[in-house]
Amino acid sequence: MKEPTSDTAYRDSAAARMLADGLASAAGERGLSQRALAKLLGYKQSVVLSHMALGRVPIPLERAMQFADLLELDKRDFLVAVLIQRLPDVDWTAIIGSGAAKEKASRFVSGLETIARGKLDSLDAGQHAVMREVVADRHAGERWLSVHEVPTVARLRELRPTIKTEGLSAEDNEAIETALKGLSSHEDLPSIF
Numbered sequence: 145m146k147e148p149t150s151d152t153a154y155r156d157s158a159a160a161r162m163l164a165d166g167l168a169s170a171a172g173e174r175g176l177s178q179r180a181l182a183k184l185l186g187y188k189q190s191v192v193l194s195h196m197a198l199g200r201v202p203i204p205l206e207r208a209m210q211f212a213d214l215l216e217l218d219k220r221d222f223l224v225a226v227l228i229q230r231l232p233d234v235d236w237t238a239i240i241g242s243g244a245a246k247e248k249a250s251r252f253v254s255g256l257e258t259i260a261r262g263k264l265d266s267l268d269a270g271q272h273a274v275m276r277e278v279v280a281d282r283h284a285g286e287r288w289l290s291v292h293e294v295p296t297v298a299r300l301r302e303l304r305p306t307i308k309t310e311g312l313s314a315e316d317n318e319a320i321e322t323a324l325k326g327l328s329s330h331e332d333l334p335s336i337f
Contacts, residue, residue, distance in 0.1 A: 155199030159225035164197040166215030184214055205230050 154160050170176040182190035185207070195201045203211065203226050212222040228236055257263055267275075278284050289297055301307055304316060312320075 153199065154196075154202050154229055157199060157225065157229040159203050159222070159229040160197060160199040162217055162222055162225055163193075163203060163211065163215070166211070166217045167193060167197055170215055181214065185210065202226075202230055 167178055167181065170181060171178070176184075177190075178193055179190040182188075182193050185193070187193065192201070196203050205226055208223045208226040209219060211217070212219040224236065224240060227234075253264065260267060264275075278288060281287055300312070304312060
């Protein structure tokens with residue numbers, strides 16, 4: 145790998161930006177000066193952190209996780225950014241996947257968390273179990289109820305408590321089919337529901 149020669153060779157790298165943001169955040173939110181952070185990282189002078197954040201020198205790959213921990217950065221994202229900074233000629237997408245896929249997954253999780261009104265790990269064990277079943281079932285649309293079907297199934301469960309474990313009897317299925325056959329609208333249905 146050819147080493148960059150400019151004193152700002154790494155300036156535009158995501159790793160340098162993340163480090164700069166992490167340093168600023170640690171100072172602003174936790175009151176940790178760059179000098180204090182350098183000391184915690186084992187550097188004699190804080191200027192070395194400044195050089196890394198400005199992109200003058202690369203961030204040491206072997207210290208990436210330590211930096212991420214101390215600066216409260218996302219470990220995976222920071223490690224990937226440092227890998228890209230240190231080895232820009234490697235096709236990292238082939239090795240670790242694309243950012244687009246990660247972003248899509250992140251949006252999906254965010255959407256679920258919006259619906260849940262909290263983090264997914266705060267859901268109870270029953271909710272986690274149902275989510276695992278949905279993901280495992282390749283035909284979930286056939287198995288899981290729509291919002292509009294829930295009242296009908298709830299009523300069936302109320303009228304036939306064993307439906308969940310034994311299903312409906314042949315007679316019940318026949319009675320439902322007879323009741324619904326040939327009726328032109330839901331207004332014609334008997335008031336069993």
